[in-house]
Amino acid sequence: MWRFDPVLRPDDRGVFLESFKESIFTETVGHPLHLAQMNISVSQKGTIRGIHFADVPPGQAKYVQCFSGKILDIAVDIRVGSPTFGQFEAVELDAETRSGLYLSEGLGHAFCALSESATVGYLCSEGYSPDHEHGIHPLDPELALPWPDTAKAVLSPKDSVAPTFARAIDLGMLPQYSQCLDWVSNLRGK
Secondary structure: OEEEOOOOEEEOOEEEOOOOOHHHHHHHHOOOOOOOEEEEEEEEOOEEEEEEEEOOOOOOOEEEEEEEOEEEEEEEEOOEOOOOOOOEEEEEEEOOOOOEEEEOOOEEEEEEEOOOEEEEEEEEOOOOOHHHEEEOOOOOOOOOOOOOOHHHOEOOHHHHOOOOHHHHHHOOOOOEHHHHHHHHHHHOOO
């Protein structure tokens, strides 16, 4: 996962920023981001979306930003064989800093709306493919993700019946670390 902090240029009209710039992205990550789809979600406070991921290859990389409000964004390493397997990184994203997060193929992604309403946009490297997309229950106690108030969590019907992390491992649904490395190496032309 990489974090991108744009330069904000405020003036008497408001603020201007380069939300995503291919040259900076490519220099940082090592390959360009192929854009296939952009998603926008508007969520009420307490809504948790995820943990979502796609089969690798090709997976689905995401560049995530919060356009209004504030969210807690979480990337979970679900790549079987990874030295950080089962670990997560949590970052607050908001409409003030306008930071963006890039989540590489093979990582699980989830977020929670911290403000009364939050609008989130994510650029995706692949389009929606229901047969190749999966989920892990975001409130799985084994993962112990740092959600603010799980008693008031709002989940979709699909997320509320998603398997636990352990069950996803048993079912063989998680991406393999070696396949993810091969895929990213291919993207980098190596």
